Amino acid sequence: MPIIHQTGAQEQRQTDNRAGLSTLLVERLSFSYRDGFQALKEVSLQIAPGEKVALVGPNGAGKSTLMLHLNGLLQGNGVIEIAGLPVVKENLPVIRGKVGMVFQNPDDQLFSPTVFEDVAFGPLHMGLPEAEIRQQVTQALSQVGMGGFEDRLSHHLSLGQKKRVAIATVLSMNPEILALDEPSAGLDPRARWSLINLLRELPLTMLVSSHDMLMVRELFPRIIIMDEGRVAADGETAVLLADAALLETHGLERP
Numbered sequence: 656m657p658i659i660h661q662t663g664a665q666e667q668r669q670t671d672n673r674a675g676l677s678t679l680l681v682e683r684l685s686f687s688y689r690d691g692f693q694a695l696k697e698v699s700l701q702i703a704p705g706e707k708v709a710l711v712g713p714n715g716a717g718k719s720t721l722m723l724h725l726n727g728l729l730q731g732n733g734v735i736e737i738a739g740l741p742v743v744k745e746n747l748p749v750i751r752g753k754v755g756m757v758f759q760n761p762d763d764q765l766f767s768p769t770v771f772e773d774v775a776f777g778p779l780h781m782g783l784p785e786a787e788i789r790q791q792v793t794q795a796l797s798q799v800g801m802g803g804f805e806d807r808l809s810h811h812l813s814l815g816q817k818k819r820v821a822i823a824t825v826l827s828m829n830p831e832i833l834a835l836d837e838p839s840a841g842l843d844p845r846a847r848w849s850l851i852n853l854l855r856e857l858p859l860t861m862l863v864s865s866h867d868m869l870m871v872r873e874l875f876p877r878i879i880i881m882d883e884g885r886v887a888a889d890g891e892t893a894v895l896l897a898d899a900a901l902l903e904t905h906g907l908e909r910p
């Protein structure tokens with residue numbers, strides 16, 4: 656992946672797009688919240704199948720706003736495609752099966768009484784047989800180190816436990832793409848490292864927003880920097896992290 660600062664490589668992106676090479680395509684996406692605040696300004700990016708990309712940038716850059724567009728929870732102006740499928744109303748049921756979205760705040764994700772019911776929610780709505788649902792739930796909880804928590808009350812868990820269960824709620828659906836909004840925030844060191852190892856091993860396409868630059872360096876070969884609603888830089892992690900001026904401009908720390 657070549658480094659792309661601001662502009663450039665547009666032609667290459669369009670060629671890749673026509674060749675159907677991207678799993679996630681966002682083109683000139685702009686979005687304003689109801690109060691008129693423009694949170695996204697002509698955001699374009701492409702992610703190839705299996706690619707793991709970190710989304711970084713200061714508070715208020717628009718990272719969460721962008722994520723919420725990927726499965727149609729917000730709708731702006733521009734084009735978004737998941738595996739060639741436009742993110743429009745009639746495709747949302749299929750798209751929500753493909754994109755596992757983990758929100759920044761786990762309280763937005765967990766709404767069932769028990770951990771089991773939260774993690775079983777997706778597979779249940781996909782119509783899987785009960786034995787398969789149980790197996791998916793067990794596997795997803797064990798992947799996030801929360802095996803044995805099935806009967807606990809979701810809203811009584813600690814923040815880090817909630818984050819882990821929130822990730823399990825999407826893993827249980829076997830998504831093709833993971834869109835994780837600050838997955839390591841609030842995790843203790845052991846949980847953080849097991850999350851890093853889990854994400855490293857999962858052979859899925861990922862877009863992961865994070866302020867955890869150590870995790871970014873460890874896990875993601877490519878970084879997209881957002882600032883003030885725009886893509887400010889998009890390129891190889893090693894190259895961007897070596898650019899002290901770029902990091903300083905966008906309020907980022909070198910890990």
Ligand SMILES: Nc1ncnc2c1ncn2[C@@H]1O[C@H](COP(=O)(O)OP(=O)(O)OP(=O)(O)O)[C@@H](O)[C@H]1O
Pocket residue numbers: 688689690692694712713714715716717718719720721759
């Ligand atoms: N519901 C809303 N109504 C109006 N403005 C909003 C709303 N939600 C977010 N914003 C604004 O949109 C901008 C982008 O917010 P967003 O949450 O996408 O940033 P972020 O990059 O995810 O930040 P953080 O690192 O703090 O998670 C911010 O200026 C924020 O104040």
Ligand SMILES: [Mg+2]
Pocket residue numbers: 718719720759836
């Ligand atoms: Mg955010």
